[in-house]
Structure formats: C-alpha cells, structure tokens
Amino acid sequence: MTYLAKPKLHHPTLPKNARGFTRRDYEGRVSTLCAGCGHDSISAALIQACWELDIEPHRVAKLSGIGCSSKTPDYFLGNSHGFNTVHGRMPSVLTGANLANRDLLYLGVSGDGDSASIGLGQFAHAMRRGVNMTYIVENNGVYGLTKGQFSATADQGSKSKKGVVNTDSAIDLVAMALQLGASYVARSFSGDKEQLVPLIKGALAHRGAALIDVISPCVAFNNHAGSTKSYDYVRAHNEAVNRLDFIPNRDAITAMYAPGEVIEVQQHDGSVLRLRKLSQGYDAGDRIAAMTHIAAFESRGEILTGLLFVNASAEDLHEHLHTVDAPLNSLNAAELCPGAAMLAAINADMA
Ligand SMILES: Cc1ncc(C[n+]2csc(CCOP(=O)(O)OP(=O)(O)O)c2C)c(N)n1
Ligand code: SF4
Numbered sequence: 001m002t003y004l005a006k007p008k009l010h011h012p013t014l015p016k017n018a019r020g021f022t023r024r025d026y027e028g029r030v031s032t033l034c035a036g037c038g039h040d041s042i043s044a045a046l047i048q049a050c051w052e053l054d055i056e057p058h059r060v061a062k063l064s065g066i067g068c069s070s071k072t073p074d075y076f077l078g079n080s081h082g083f084n085t086v087h088g089r090m091p092s093v094l095t096g097a098n099l100a101n102r103d104l105l106y107l108g109v110s111g112d113g114d115s116a117s118i119g120l121g122q123f124a125h126a127m128r129r130g131v132n133m134t135y136i137v138e139n140n141g142v143y144g145l146t147k148g149q150f151s152a153t154a155d156q157g158s159k160s161k162k163g164v165v166n167t168d169s170a171i172d173l174v175a176m177a178l179q180l181g182a183s184y185v186a187r188s189f190s191g192d193k194e195q196l197v198p199l200i201k202g203a204l205a206h207r208g209a210a211l212i213d214v215i216s217p218c219v220a221f222n223n224h225a226g227s228t229k230s231y232d233y234v235r236a237h238n239e240a241v242n243r244l245d246f247i248p249n250r251d252a253i254t255a256m257y258a259p260g261e262v263i264e265v266q267q268h269d270g271s272v273l274r275l276r277k278l279s280q281g282y283d284a285g286d287r288i289a290a291m292t293h294i295a296a297f298e299s300r301g302e303i304l305t306g307l308l309f310v311n312a313s314a315e316d317l318h319e320h321l322h323t324v325d326a327p328l329n330s331l332n333a334a335e336l337c338p339g340a341a342m343l344a345a346i347n348a349d350m351a
C-alpha cells in the first residue's frame with residue numbers, strides 16, 4: 001500500500017514532547033522496503049530517539065548513499081534536510097556540509113555495501129577526521145538492493161541463500177572505526193529497540209565521530225541457515241557488554257545502582273551516559289581493550305553489542321581545524337576573504 005499517503009491529521013491525544021511535537025511529526029513517507037526488513041526497525045528507533053530528545057526536525061541533516069538502507073531517510077524525519085548522494089560517497093558530502101554549517105545535527109545513514117565495499121575509503125577518512133556526526137551502518141552482509149550479493153562485511157564461511165560459501169575475510173567496521181580514532185563506537189541489533197534507542201540518543205549528543213553498526217537482517221536475501229546476519233543467528237549469538245541509559249542535561253539523575261555496576265560518562269553538552277555493566281571487566285573507556293575484546297568474541301562467532309567505546313572529551317574536526325564558532329555559511333564575503341594585503345603577507349612569508 002505504499003501508494004497511499006500517510007494521513008496529515010494527528011489524534012489530539014497523541015503524547016507531545018517538550019517542543020510540542022508528536023512521534024508522527026518525526027516520521028517520513030510510507031516505507032517501500034520488504035515487510036520484516038531490519039532497516040525499518042532502525043527507522044523506528046531513530047524516530048523514537050529524536051522525539052525523546054526533543055530535537056527540532058529542521059535542525060537535522062540526513063545524508064545517505066545508495067542501497068535499501070540508504071533509501072530509509074525517506075521514511076523518517078520527513079521535515080528535516082536530506083541528501084541522497086552517489087553510492088559510497090555520503091561521508092565526503094556530509095563532511096563538507098558539516099564544515100559549512102556546524103549548527104546542524106548530522107545523521108549519516110549507510111549500508112554495509114555502501115560503507116565497507118565501494119565507500120570504504122570515504123568511511124575511513126570521515127572517522128579519522130572526527131567529523132561530528134552520527135553514522136549508522138544498517139549491516140545485513142549483502143547488497144540487498146541489487147539482489148543479495150555478499151558485501152565486504154559478510155563473514156568468511158557464511159552461506160548465501162543459494163548455498164555458496166563466502167571465502168573472503170570480513171571487514172569489521174567497528175574494529176576499523178576504533179583503529180581510525182572514532183570517539184563513540186557501538187554495535188547493536190535492529191531487533192533490540194531497548195538497546196538501540198539509547199545508543200542513538202547517546203550518539204546524537206556526542207561531539208565527534210560516532211559510529212553505530214546495526215546488524216539488520218535482510219529477509220529477502222540473507223535470513224537463512226548458514227547466514228551470520230539472520231534474525232535467528234544474531235539472537236543466539238548476541239552478547240551485550242553493557243546497557244546504556246541516556247540522561248539529557250536537563251534531567252536529574254535519580255535512580256540508584258549498586259557501586260561497581262554503573263559507570264557514568266558526562267558528554268560535552270552535559271548529558272550523561274550511564275553504562276550498566278553486563279560483562280565483567282569490560283571497560284568502554286579503553287580503546288585497546290575494546291579492540292581486543294571484540295576480536296576475541298568475533299573469533300568465537302559471537303557478536304558483541306552495546307557501547308563498545310566512548311571518549312566523551314574527544315575533539316571534533318572543527319576543533320582540529322580551529323574554525324570559527326559561527327557557521328561558515330553565515331559569514332559574509334568580507335569575513336571569508338581576508339583581502340589582498342593579507343594574501344600578500346602570506347605569500348611574502350613563504351618566499
Ligand atoms: C557507482 C555504483 N556502483 C554500483 C551500484 C549498484 N548498487 C546499488 S545499491 C548497491 C549495494 C547496496 O548495498 P548496501 O549498501 O549493503 O545496502 P542494502 O541494500 O543492503 O541495504 C549496489 C552495488 C550503484 N548504484 N552505483
Ligand atoms: S531486499 Fe533486503 S535489505 Fe532490501 S528491503 Fe528487502 S529485506 Fe530489506
């Protein structure tokens with residue numbers, strides 16, 4: 001029924017957030033994805049997170065590449081800015097937009113093909129530059145849109161729908177993001193909204209490069225026995241290291257926990273990430289330990305989920321480049337161009 005437009009009227013009793021918006025105000029068009037596709041659950045989690053954070057939709061810029069996953073920004077935040085780029089090129093367009101206007105919240109939505117295959121170079125540079133963004137990879141291990149070829153995140157030894165075994169080693173975007181210097185790195189599962197919504201909220205409040213790799217089963221091409229990205233496999237092999245409570249800076253911290261069970265991390269904007277430890281000895285503040293832990297679980301075929309690493313005091317690209325506080329697109333010609341005398345002085349300095 002995707003030809004039907006969503007009704008514009010809201011029931012008057014729908015709950016509203018502090019900005020006076022209902023959840024419906026954060027929706028987009030009716031999804032055209034296959035019924036049961038994990039990507040639709042991620043869209044629902046994004047809607048929930050933005051509604052709960054009282055984000056004004058016009059303050060968000062959604063950018064994506066090409067793929068079923070990259071189509072999803074059409075299905076949420078219909079009142080936000082959107083840019084559907086060329087396949088694998090979302091990170092560079094997002095970086096440019098972020099440099100021009102630092103005042104928006106940047107949401108990059110991509111697929112495993114879009115980010116780990118054709119867009120791997122772009123992914124790497126956005127992470128190492130610390131672009132202030134929430135980058136979500138909707139990871140199903142296949143190119144869903146082009147009918148199910150293995151992507152670069154498909155595990156070695158996993159089987160296609162027709163029984164072909166993948167002989168290539170998998171690229172783990174979480175491990176790469178950690179190695180490249182991303183400052184908020186998480187993995188989740190589209191079927192675990194309780195875990196995913198607070199992870200998205202924490203990422204949106206984070207200043208720096210935030211990656212959430214979300215295992216998101218493709219029901220059409222990668223949901224069979226032998227796949228390591230199917231609903232059944234992920235449910236059976238999912239090991240959460242922590243549970244995240246996200247507390248916006250306006251909310252008082254009230255709940256009581258036993259000492260040692262909870263770690264609180266305060267972010268730049270004053271919000272608090274409260275990490276309830278589930279895995280003994282797991283330290284989300286230790287980049288090297290996180291990499292070792294993830295690799296150890298991966299070698300046993302287990303999928304580690306939760307907030308895997310956070311550096312709440314990281315600097316973002318604007319701090320690296322010492323840009324002015326005002327968005328560059330708000331500066332006039334005189335402010336942007338220092339003039340001929342300054343150019344002559346710079347040239348003389350280089351002589
Ligand atoms: C330059 C270019 N090469 C190849 C394609 C064909 N193509 C479209 S989507 C896609 C893969 C999408 O896979 P992924 O990013 O994992 O998204 P999914 O559909 O699985 O969500 C490919 C190869 C294209 N559109 N453009
Ligand atoms: S082909 Fe796969 S990824 Fe694409 S919409 Fe269908 S289930 Fe989702």
Ligand SMILES: [Mg+2]
Nearest residue numbers: 111112140142
């Ligand atoms: Mg894919």
